[in-house]
Amino acid sequence: MTQDLLYSITGIVLFGIGLFGVIAAAHIIRKLIALNTMGIGVFMVLLAAARHGVVTDPVPHAMVLTGIVVAVAGTALCLWLALQLQLLDSPVPEEPP
Amino acid sequence: MWAEIVIDVVLAGGVITLAALSLVVRQVFTAIVLYISLGLMVTIIWTRLNAWDVAIAEAAIGAGLTGALLLVAWRRLHEKEDVNDVSEAGNSGNRV
Amino acid sequence: MFLKLETRETGSDVGLSTLACFLLGVVITTLSAALIIAVIVSDKAAPELASLAMQNLNTSGVENPVTAVLLNFRSYDTLLEIAVLLIVAVAVLPDQCFAGKTSLPAKRFLSRNVKHQVNPVLAGLLKWLVPLALLVGGYLLWIGAYAPGGAFQAGAVIAGAGVALSLAGQHDFTWQTTSVRITLSLGLLVFIVVAAINNLITGTTLQYPVSYAGLFILIIEVAATISIAAILLLLFVCLKAIAEPAREGDTQ
């Protein structure tokens, strides 16, 4: 079994684990962890596809870099929304001057 | 050659274990810590796949910053745990 | 319907019944197995694109193939990605930032909070860590043209320095000023301006003249690094700002 096949399969397994987590977990942070795990799985499939013996294809590397940045942006937005919700439920007391 | 294959198999098994563990552990905090470890382990895999650019970004953004964001949010969400239940609003939004 | 994708903040950590969990597990395992089989039985493409990228590397203006893809061959994607970051930045930016000409006293972006006591060891560590991170960030930015590194990594490391400062609690960041908004959008703005200038020079959007490609890429990367660092730091500080006051309120 070659390295790229091993990591492709691992990537798909991670994707599956993450998918299960996104649907089954209840807590927003758990869902986000699962989403990020899915992302790592996809990145692994991409980077494994970039390996051709000695040659390494830079295009998937660039795609994964883009993907990582997009993932953190999405995670931050979700967390911000969750915190805003929390803020509606239990407003922060005004700090004494 | 064999040593490399063993390293790859161990790393692959390790990330799968960490990913599965971060799902099943009881405490959210532990899940976050496990996710950060997952990110660091994946960084090693990226270097094994000759993706050094990605490895640097993964360590800094994927594991580091995402982990910090999750921890900061967790600290706030964790406090008033018993009071808050979004599911009701979510359900009614769906049903109305 | 589809309660399973709801977002419960608390309660039990599993949003599904045991039976549903089991069924879901079976379905996902089957689908993953099917995907794995599809990957195993299919052939992999020949590395044509990889060799194509290597052939064109010498006219791209940089020596690191990943940077060449990010900022020359597929620079359009990178441009849009910076736009994605800007979306989230605007979404989480505190309301006061938009106030414009306010009566608020002009604060500096980074201010010292003397009231907050910090462990002297931590303070000493920070004194070294922050300049070091800035140095590493600058190095990553510069080396990105030749070796692994570049705007994203540099921006992330510099943002990391800010995160460390913010976590230590002795420094406050102020996002109220107009200059902050300029900093956030600088990367996108410079990228578009460079694209427009190159459109006038070469007649094609995002095509650099070969002899100046390195220079244009460096200009974009510097601006992008500043914006990426600012946005990543903003994301962290804004989340922390929502999370923090309540914590202090509780302990009082």
Add this chain to the structure above:
Amino acid sequence: MMILGITLPVLPLLVGLPLLAAIAVLLISSHRWRTSISTVIAGLQLLIVILAIQTTEASYHYTLGGWGAPLGIGLAADGLSLALLLITAVLVLMISLYSAWYFSDSSKATRFWPIWWLLVAGLNTAFIAADAFNIYVALEMIGLSAVALVALAGTRMALVAALRYALAGLLGSLCYLLGVALLYRAYGTLDLAQLSAQMQADPLSWAALSLISVGLLLKTALLPLHFWLPPAHASAPAPVSAALSALVVKASFFLLVRFWLEVFDPAVTVTAANFLGVLGAIAIFYGCIGACRAQRLKLLVAYSTVAQLGYLFLLFPLAFTNSSLEMFGDAAVAAVTYFIIAHALAKAAMFLAAGNILVSCGHDEINNLNGLARHQPLALFTFAIAGVSLIGLPPSGGFIAKWLLLNVAIDSGQWWWVIVVLAGGLLTAIYIARVLNVAFSQMDSLNISEEMTVTRSRTIGMAACGLTLAILTILLGFNAEWILVLLNGSSPITDAGVVR
């Protein structure tokens, strides 16, 4: 494209212009300047699209950076793209004008305008994309900005809806990206035309097709994956709801058409196409029933979107009659494009009218809207015209759209879709009539919240925007050839130069 002797790169401009607008409105603090710049740029964008349609041949392509596929990224626009770019430009102009009034005394305006323009940039990017990974970035731009705009409403319901929407959107993007990763692994390119040329009907293509389809269906909200749509579209601010229902879901549907009809067509089976058609048919009934049961006006309109999206998916069984696109592909695409445009105009008009009612009454509970006809005649008139188009009565764009759809269904011998289309129209009539019935009853007893003190000029301006769109819907019914000419000879299937 040449204008006054200057060669304009039309396709890059359509992305660059909204991005510049986003930066400008982010940096400017004055409300008046912000809205004027937005209006001017929206007008400019419309002008560019119209000139692009008028001046040159039907299909465009552009090679960014001069590299060409597979190394570089290409842009492409065919008849379908141009039609969607046109409707986007029209709606962006009207919704921008509406928002200038809607957000005029609100602190939310400062956040709205930059994200709004970034959303527009994302939409234009998606409509002219010719590269699979570029589409991923476009989807993220659209998804994240749409979520941020929904959250602008700030209510608890809106935040929950936005959070669900965000999770669904990110999940969809990741499914899509895994599909692209598999494609890249097997074919070594991201360019849609090159993928299409090499495509084979093998397990990997089916895997990639399923992943990409699930990702895009999640974002288009086809029936079992629709759960996020009604709360998100109902709780967003009115102009945002209009844009979400009219444009955002259409972008992912457009990409779905691209992938099924152009890229994956050797791998698509009749069974798969029929499966989508059946889901679409169920969505029509489910959405209509949801709309009939809705208690709030905006939720009714949102459920109506679920139903109307169902019609779009009849494209797939109709186009893949006898597993070949040659017979009915063009006709089906033309009918559905017409449907998209008619629905976009009518639905945007409807949401803008609903926003008007919400602003002036302080609530939008359907049972308490008695006497609306006297209080808000303009908004109600707009709502009624848009409703006529949604039902598919002549003379309206919706009528022509359904008529074209029925024609294809009969020609291709799939009469059962005729029943679905007609029954859907009947159910639509029921929920539209329900609103009108309440609005015209007990003229004197409208419940208006006391705190609502809205200047009259503001509501009239807003109502005028909605009415303009409604009138456009009717005009579309009289001038069907406007759109059909645009599509003529450049359908995504027959024109070889489309993405190439």
